[in-house]
Amino acid sequence: xxxxxxxxxxxxxxxxxxxxxxxxxxxxxxxxxxxxxxxxxxxxxxxxxxxxxxxxxxxxxxxxxxxxxxxxxxxxxxxxxxxxxxxxxxxxxxxxxxxxxxxxxxxxxxxxxxxxxxxxxxxxxxxxxxxxxxxxxxxxxxxxxxxxxxxxxxxxxxxxxxxxxxxxxxxxxxxxxxxxxxxxxxxxxxxxxxxxxxxxxxxxxxxxxxxxxxxxxxxxxxxxxxxxxxxxxxxxxxxxxxxxxxxxxxxxxxxxxxxxxxxxxxxxxxxxxxxxxxxxxxxxxxxxxxxxxxxxxxxxx
Amino acid sequence: xxxxxxxxxxxxxxxxxxxxxxxxxxxxxxxxxxxxxxxxxxxxxxxxxxxxxxxxxxxxxxxxxxxxxxxxxxxxxxxxxxxxxxxxxxxxxxxxxxxxxxxxxxxxxxxxxxxxxxxxxxxxxxxxxxxxxxxxxxxxxxxxxxxxxxxxxxxxxxxxxxxxxxxxxxxxxxxxxxxxxxxxxxxxxxxxxxxxxxxxxxxxxxxxxxxxxxxxxxxxxxxxxxxxxxxxxxxxxxxxxxxxxxxxxxxxxxxxxxxxxxxxxxxxxxxxxxxxxxxxxxxxxxxxxxxxxxxxxxxxxxxxxxxxxxxxxxxxxxxxxxxxxxxxxxxxxxxxxxxxxxxxxxxxxxxxxxxxxxxxxxxxxxxxxxxxxxxxxxxxxxxxxxxxxxxxxxxxxxxxxxxxxxxxxxxxxxx
Numbered sequence: 001x002x003x004x005x006x007x008x009x010x011x012x013x014x015x016x017x018x019x020x021x022x023x024x025x026x027x028x029x030x031x032x033x034x035x036x037x038x039x040x041x042x043x044x045x046x047x048x049x050x051x052x053x054x055x056x057x058x059x060x061x062x063x064x065x066x067x068x069x070x071x072x073x074x075x076x077x078x079x080x081x082x083x084x085x086x087x088x089x090x091x092x093x094x095x096x097x098x099x100x101x102x103x104x105x106x107x108x109x110x111x112x113x114x115x116x117x118x119x120x121x122x123x124x125x126x127x128x129x130x131x132x133x134x135x136x137x138x139x140x141x142x143x144x145x146x147x148x149x150x151x152x153x154x155x156x157x158x159x160x161x162x163x164x165x166x167x168x169x170x171x172x173x174x175x176x177x178x179x180x181x182x183x184x185x186x187x188x189x190x191x192x193x194x195x196x197x198x199x200x201x202x203x204x205x206x207x208x209x210x211x212x213x214x215x216x217x218x219x220x221x222x223x224x225x226x227x228x229x230x231x232x233x234x235x236x237x238x239x240x241x242x243x244x245x246x247x248x249x250x251x252x253x254x255x256x257x258x259x260x261x262x263x264x265x266x267x268x269x270x271x272x273x274x275x276x277x278x279x280x281x282x283x284x285x286x287x288x289x290x291x292x293x294x295x296x297x298x299x300x301x
Numbered sequence: 302x303x304x305x306x307x308x309x310x311x312x313x314x315x316x317x318x319x320x321x322x323x324x325x326x327x328x329x330x331x332x333x334x335x336x337x338x339x340x341x342x343x344x345x346x347x348x349x350x351x352x353x354x355x356x357x358x359x360x361x362x363x364x365x366x367x368x369x370x371x372x373x374x375x376x377x378x379x380x381x382x383x384x385x386x387x388x389x390x391x392x393x394x395x396x397x398x399x400x401x402x403x404x405x406x407x408x409x410x411x412x413x414x415x416x417x418x419x420x421x422x423x424x425x426x427x428x429x430x431x432x433x434x435x436x437x438x439x440x441x442x443x444x445x446x447x448x449x450x451x452x453x454x455x456x457x458x459x460x461x462x463x464x465x466x467x468x469x470x471x472x473x474x475x476x477x478x479x480x481x482x483x484x485x486x487x488x489x490x491x492x493x494x495x496x497x498x499x500x501x502x503x504x505x506x507x508x509x510x511x512x513x514x515x516x517x518x519x520x521x522x523x524x525x526x527x528x529x530x531x532x533x534x535x536x537x538x539x540x541x542x543x544x545x546x547x548x549x550x551x552x553x554x555x556x557x558x559x560x561x562x563x564x565x566x567x568x569x570x571x572x573x574x575x576x577x578x579x580x581x582x583x584x585x586x587x588x589x590x591x592x593x594x595x596x597x598x599x600x601x602x603x604x605x606x607x608x609x610x611x612x613x614x615x616x617x618x619x620x621x622x623x624x625x626x627x628x629x630x631x632x633x634x635x636x637x638x639x640x641x642x643x644x645x646x647x648x649x650x651x652x653x654x655x656x657x658x659x660x661x662x663x664x665x666x667x668x669x670x671x672x673x674x675x676x677x678x679x680x681x682x683x684x685x686x687x688x689x690x691x692x693x694x695x696x697x698x699x700x701x702x703x704x705x706x707x708x709x710x711x712x713x714x715x716x
Contacts, residue, residue: 136374168695
């Protein structure tokens with residue numbers, strides 16, 4: 001028995017359209033998977049886009065080595081369940097090869113170092129399109145990002161010379177050596193992503209939900225004290241709080257928020273009433289007002 | 302939730318960024334950390350008010366020059382709708398950005414400075430809204446606080462603008478005038494107490510009450526095939542599905558269809574959205590269709606109702622907006638992307654340039670420069686299946702791609 005109508009989620013339909021365009025216009029696409037909610041949402045959309053066929057491209061995780069253990073466990077389970085191909089490239093290898101230098105001190109993070117590992121992997125596999133979960137609402141510089149964003153031989157973003165994108169038409173033609181970053185959920189907000197996870201009943205790593213954790217406070221933010229990759233001064237006191245994470249990036253630069261939201265519907269409610277932006281808990285963007293723009297020009301996601 | 306995309310147009314200093322900042326502030330969409338950043342920067346600059354424009358002017362170059370130079374997307378939501386504002390610059394050189402922002406929008410806001418009234422820039426902004434056939438246009442007369450909230454000033458601007466409205470081709474466009482002060486917050490989200498003579502809705506109220514049927518252009522269904530799905534698994538051994546987005550109208554199971562360009566007849570067997578089958582595929586939905594007959598369909602083909610064909614031809618005339626510094630000339634060749642279909646196109650003739658301020662046309666044009674709008678006739682190496690832009694927004698538009706740089710260099714609206 002066919003259903004008559006269904007409620008159109010225009011953001012979902014737009015994202016599926018974009019993902020299909022990638023499969024049609026490029027020879028070697030890849031989906032950049034971090035284990036975070038945005039990339040999990042992308043996987044769900046890709047599954048829907050190609051049903052009943054499998055997703056026609058692999059997933060790739062640039063592993064900083066500083067992930068929350070819950071994320072990695074989740075990643076491996078998802079890949080197995082869906083029968084997907086996963087490529088992992090490690091920031092540690094780039095460090096060992098002397099290509100990047102580990103940061104040191106209180107704010108040390110491997111977040112920036114990912115760029116080199118990513119660009120090397122693109123080169124290694126000759127990927128011509130990398131699908132990412134970035135959203136325009138995350139940050140001011142991202143607000144100007146295109147859906148098909150062309151990067152040059154060095155993986156760099158030239159924000160003053162971007163291609164106009166009109167109507168639904170996505171121009172995936174590139175020159176030799178160029179590649180494209182594709183952002184199917186460009187137009188989604190954090191709330192849209194969470195509402196979709198709720199609507200679709202998508203499983204996500206447990207650290208997104210409120211749990212008891214040993215933490216310490218610095219600069220008005222809450223940091224995990226359960227793993228040694230997060231630098232902590234001896235005088236920074238460890239306390240136990242009910243917290244959850246709104247993003248799950250590199251552990252060393254992802255702060256927690258106090259929360260009692262232990263279920264998806266509670267999380268959606270919390271986000272709806274929230275007065276702090278998602279990236280407010282990312283120390284790497286606070287380095288300067290133009291932090292994100294500078295990193296993007298260098299080839300960051 | 303319903304999503305409404307809005308394009309904004311205003312000249313430098315009309316207070317566009319302030320207006321958007323005000324909307325975000327009054328709908329409580331600015332988060333504490335963003336608000337703190339605005340307060341901090343406003344203070345550093347020595348302002349005694351909050352500079353909301355800092356909420357939207359993203360790029361470093363813009364902050365340095367204090368003007369907006371590219372299309373930025375701003376998001377906020379109410380309990381009723383999600384909004385996406387395409388903040389497009391009003392600078393005379395940036396027609397291309399306005400066309401780009403307007404191409405994906407269903408409504409638009411034109412800003413006028415109450416002290417300056419209708420100026421040449423206003424003509425251009427309105428012209429582009431017309432060219433792109435935006436169905437709902439809100440003429441927002443800003444800085445009313447600086448003209449003592451005068452009804453006379455408002456009425457004069459309204460009368461001047463109405464003269465412009467007589468010149469447009471697209472007469473069905475709905476136009477609404479709202480007097481506001483973005484800086485003080487009058488009639489943006491909340492109704493103003495300073496203008497009792499204005500009894501209409503605030504800007505946000507107007508947008509909240511827009512109905513889908515007021516903002517979407519409806520036409521006949523067109524289904525360009527994006528991707529052919531062949532799972533070749535045991536369960537779906539002979540499955541051959543055509544993935545794509547439905548434009549203009551609806552398609553239903555059992556519809557008699559034609560596949561273009563081969564004009565092969567068939568019937569719609571199933572409509573899938575993910576693993577569910579549906580009776581009808583609504584407009585703008587990304588579905589997968591299977592057909593009764595095993596026929597050869599590939600990307601770029603189009604599925605249409607058999608009694609409702611588009612024009613099938615190897616040439617057309619279109620109004621184009623040129624977006625590249627390298628001029629378009631008669632005889633130049635480009636890749637023409639029409640939906641998901643691509644052909645090689647040659648410029649046959651540049652018929653005339655259209656002044657985007659309603660001051661007429663210019664004949665005997667040699668080449669087109671960046672931001673020029675002109676009527677151009679193209680010929681292609683194989684036929685396209687198209688509609689006139691006025692009848693079908695999606696199937697009546699296209700982009701031009703430079704064969705050497707691969708950049709998008711122009712946008713066109715089929716006549």
